[in-house]
Amino acid sequence: MSPLKPPGPGRLAVSTVPFADPRVQRLVDEVQAHYVVIYGGPDRSPVDPTEFEPPRGLFALGTIDGQDVAMGGWRHRPDLTELFGGALVAEIKRMYVAPPGRRQGHARRILTFLEDTAREAGAEVLVLETGLMQPDAIALYEASGYEPTVRFGHYASSDLARYFAKRLTPAPQASS
Template sequence: MNTSLDGNALDGSALDDTARDHLVIERVPITHPDAQSLIEAVQAEYVARYGGQDESPVDPADFEDPLGQFFVGYLDGAPVATGAWRRSSVKALRAEVTAEIKRMYVVPAAQRRGLARRMLAHLETTAAAAGIEALVLETGMKQPEAIALYLSSGYEPIPGFGYYCGSDLSRCFGRRITSAG
């Protein structure tokens, strides 16, 4: 299934003080060894949930300025989460400038601590700073925790787009991150 969303997104529970004090989100290239290790882990999760890896096209250049940004979250120095956004041609929510969330993932040992919610907020902040008006994303029906995270974070269903458009297993969501006008 599409790695645009977290195969292991958290349920949105509050981040405890210990995790908040130690989570550090750093911008890195998608080719960074920590990013690649976490991408391999989420691909293994997709194999377990869907029977195959995500096959949607991803160009590493999409996550470099001015097209997008890629981040790794570190907990006590260990890479535990990823999240990224890339500019998109998808028109949704009356926004002229959109970006697509990609590669959301939190390792199992760090789940249910609010880290996915914190990464999502970071993506929203950095995308808004880059002039993005709305974020869009795709996730799969076999990722109910990801769907719950996005819905509880103010994302709303939007028409399908991209590689998995029309798939019965795919769900797309969007959220305005800046006000119109």
């Protein structure tokens, strides 16, 4: 993975951390409370913290001046390979930007980081599930090249769930 340039003051620094990191878990609790408000209950999708450990996955935390403001991760989904023509599939999970960090491009930065690291790990397709009550998330994914796709997973039968996929282009090869 290529090293990230250190951010300037007030800029988002993205680092990889374990899903079990207390800073991540604080943000997970925050997003779950948000889901209770907008959906009437928390997200009950099964999540195994070990799925986000390299090389099967990765979890990222975004900070600004030491404040944790954004997160997201990806995990390989071999069970979805057949649905996508034999491609190696990874799923984005737990994308979230805390209210103080919203509308500043941090979600796009986390998403780009997840796409780049998943691509470097061999993923050919990224998939995700979001909800109808999250129009900003849907707009971000559509603007980032994600297209509606087949339903899968825990909320596949929910009318509120929306599913997206994006084919990842191969990483450019370094010239010699």
